[in-house]
Amino acid sequence: MQNCPRKNFLLKWGAVALGALIALFALGAPVLAAAIKAASATYVVVVDAGHGGADAGVTGVRTSVKESELNLKVARLLGEYLEGGGIRVVYTRTADGMHSHKNSGGNKKRGDMFYRGDVINKSAPDAVISIHMNFYTASSRRGAQAFFDRHSERGREFAEIVQELLNRDVNSELGGREYAALSAEKYLLSCSPYPAVIAECGFLSNPLDEAALSDPDFQARLAYTLFQATVIFLNSSRAG
Template sequence: MLAPAAALLLALAAGAAPPAFVAVIDPGHGGVQEGAISPRGVRESDLALEIARRVAARLRKMGAKVILTRTGDIAVPMANRAAIANAIRADLFVSIHLNSMPTVEARRVTTGVETYFLSADATDTHASAVAARENADRLAGDPEPDPNDPVGAILSSLEDAASLEGSSRLAYAVHDRLVSSTGALDRGVKQAPFYVLAGARMPAVLVEVGFISNEGEAERLRAKDYQEKVAAALADGIAVFRKETRAARR
């Protein structure tokens, strides 16, 4: 899994021109980790990968070097996902997921997009439930959190206030663009203890691009033109974040 990262480091060491920026795009789940399932049997892992590929293609056109944490239907340990970003000293990490609700009525009526960045404390009970669902999808062999200190590792992974602030700015940049471009219901930018974000030493966010549990939204997310719209919004949000970051450093 680290071969693309190693190739990038070797190229830079050999004097190759550096990319405009380096992004790691993480398609959630994969392999035995199917994620949530739509009413018509579509898997979250499949749609996340389709959208991630489209985001990567758009970022590459902007001059970015992009690494996908998976390029096929394979399982990747959660700890490895942020480790890939750290290994290549990426400028940002974006994990793509699709949301789900637990009850028949909630599935029928709930739609919209949410964007998260790492925190020991969830914004609300729904954010806590989303994090719990995503965190439960660990592979055998993945390190288990200490039951007496479930967020200790997450707190220690927040390198400093600048890292947290960068993640917050990235979250708002991609979320605002996603809402305005797709017309999806704005469910807000939130914080929650996601293990997939823990350990990332750069701005890192998790985007729930829609509710796969809602039949109408799931079918919309299956459509190639809507996937392109989502991908364009995420790529544009990343570009906005990069522009703001460069301006702040001057």
């Protein structure tokens, strides 16, 4: 009888250790090595969930789901993966709503963007990743795209890694086409000297993309792909 608690203890922690081992193998060796390196280097990543509050972004063509809601879900999942890899995550928002800023000039949207810019600049992050959902007049358009600021070489490198993995994991399945990372003139990309990417995760103007982006399993896969891309970028940048 006296041995039972000890046996239970060993069984319990043996199961935990086995679970951890399986999880590590599932990650794949390169990502695992990167995650361990990242953990020891205490990287900082700003995760930005686009829109929020009165600014809902675009809405789903079939269900009217708000972009701001989906962005937050994917951003939270991405943040959890990054924190699991030992990376410090700074969110620009963790709930629905908008932040104000003293220099907004009464414009709520501008105030919210300035607030996000302040968060990024105060955090001095190793990378910034902003989550959005796309919309296009042609409802047939599908897939995920990464954007960078054309003045930022490291932003371009980050976006190219994000795009490569989105093509591999998402676009091969959704829509069956690949995209190239593109430059875009966006405040969030140009408001700081830190490498920043906007991930437009799919098109809410397409019913099939909308259904996928609304599915919690797909959101988790998408977040995991973005996590992998971020870790690969962090390691490539620090190694250089």
